[in-house]
Amino acid sequence: MALVTMRQLLDEAAKGGYGVGAFNVNNLEQVQAIMEAARETGSPVIIQASRGARKYANDRFLYHLMQAATEVYPEIPVALHQDHGNSPETCRSAIELGFTSVMMDGSLMEDAKTPADFAYNVRVTHHVVEMAHGRGVTVEGELGTLGGIEDDVGSGEVHLTDPDQAVEFVERTGVDALAVAIGTSHGAYKFTKEPDRELLAMSIIEEINQRLPTAHLVMHGSSSVPKELVDLLNRYGGEIRPTWGVPVREIQEGIKHGVRKVNVDTDLRLAATGAIRKAFAEDPGEFDPRYYLKPAREAMKKVVKARMEAFGQAGHAGDYEPISLEEMVRRYKEEGHLLTTD
Ligand code: G3H
Ligand code: 13P
Ligand code: ZN
Numbered sequence: 001m002a003l004v005t006m007r008q009l010l011d012e013a014a015k016g017g018y019g020v021g022a023f024n025v026n027n028l029e030q031v032q033a034i035m036e037a038a039r040e041t042g043s044p045v046i047i048q049a050s051r052g053a054r055k056y057a058n059d060r061f062l063y064h065l066m067q068a069a070t071e072v073y074p075e076i077p078v079a080l081h082q083d084h085g086n087s088p089e090t091c092r093s094a095i096e097l098g099f100t101s102v103m104m105d106g107s108l109m110e111d112a113k114t115p116a117d118f119a120y121n122v123r124v125t126h127h128v129v130e131m132a133h134g135r136g137v138t139v140e141g142e143l144g145t146l147g148g149i150e151d152d153v154g155s156g157e158v159h160l161t162d163p164d165q166a167v168e169f170v171e172r173t174g175v176d177a178l179a180v181a182i183g184t185s186h187g188a189y190k191f192t193k194e195p196d197r198e199l200l201a202m203s204i205i206e207e208i209n210q211r212l213p214t215a216h217l218v219m220h221g222s223s224s225v226p227k228e229l230v231d232l233l234n235r236y237g238g239e240i241r242p243t244w245g246v247p248v249r250e251i252q253e254g255i256k257h258g259v260r261k262v263n264v265d266t267d268l269r270l271a272a273t274g275a276i277r278k279a280f281a282e283d284p285g286e287f288d289p290r291y292y293l294k295p296a297r298e299a300m301k302k303v304v305k306a307r308m309e310a311f312g313q314a315g316h317a318g319d320y321e322p323i324s325l326e327e328m329v330r331r332y333k334e335e336g337h338l339l340t341t342d
Contacts, residue, residue: 051084226303255311
């Protein structure tokens with residue numbers, strides 16, 4: 001069984017100086033594509049489910065799909081993570097379900113839209129840390145808000161992360177990983193031109209990393225929205241407007257400065273939909289879902305493999321043995337929250 005906590009996975013990534021892709025899943029083909037990519041590249045991996053994914057697939061179906069991944073691919077360390085938990089209750093139910101990591105996104109209120117103040121964020125995140133660490137489960141917090149509004153996550157207002165507040169936030173909450181806002185947003189429409197260092201505010205990551213060298217930083221909204229995927233989709237009837245995502249080389253810069261978890265969802269959606277549109281166009285007489293889901297799965301696997309290689313996680317699957325949740329409980333109890341700021 002290769003189920004690991006995200007904390008261990010990120011600690012190992014920090015030791016090895018690489019980043020780990022956290023890929024969103026809603027269905028069987030996404031889980032298979034990610035795990036097959038992990039096997040072919042020998043990568044540890046984070047599989048994450050949003051609240052929307054849990055609702056779409058049903059908790060039990062989704063959990064067992066993820067669980068199956070750890071059984072079919074026993075050589076791959078996998079962390080199961082709740083993406084954008086909007087409340088302690090969402091995090092609690094994810095932990096009950098068997099997730100080894102949760103995100104308490106207290107940058108927004110429970111409606112996942114209204115920006116929250118710092119005091120609320122600290123309070124609610126600290127509460128989840130107490131609950132989760134008591135069971136050995138990892139916690140990701142978020143400070144600052146992403147731009148853009150997509151699928152009920154996002155306020156539409158951008159508040160970049162303040163490095164001073166980041167130090168205080170990590171100290172007061174005890175989070176294992178910190179998501180920072182540097183100007184990206186969820187979805188395909190992040191930037192209207194190729195982002196440079198300014199538009200992407202990479203200096204925020206560098207400053208936080210200098211102040212908190214042991215903190216595991218998380219980049220949300222990190223799809224690169226590759227032109228070839230958008231072009232393919234549009235060639236077969238899609239209507240994606242000209243747009244730019246986060247260049248892979250900027251993510252690699254982030255990884256040099258403490259970014260350990262890189263969230264990618266949109267690139268898989270683009271790859272799958274492009275492949276399905278192409279399959280539909282090429283043989284309108286076909287109606288077996290496997291005819292179009294197979295190329296969709298293949299296209300997602302190709303994207304995930306490329307990211308695993310670029311983030312540096314490839315080849316690290318065999319580096320370590322999983323630490324049990326019980327052992328994590330003991331460590332949190334005896335060694336505190338482990339992410340020290342000195
Ligand atoms: O947080 C954004 C992820 O891409 C998940 O999106 O809420 O549509 O499942 P979703
Ligand atoms: P993308 O929309 O850029 O793939 O971001 C996904 C994400 O941040 C999930 O939390
Ligand atoms: Zn996100």
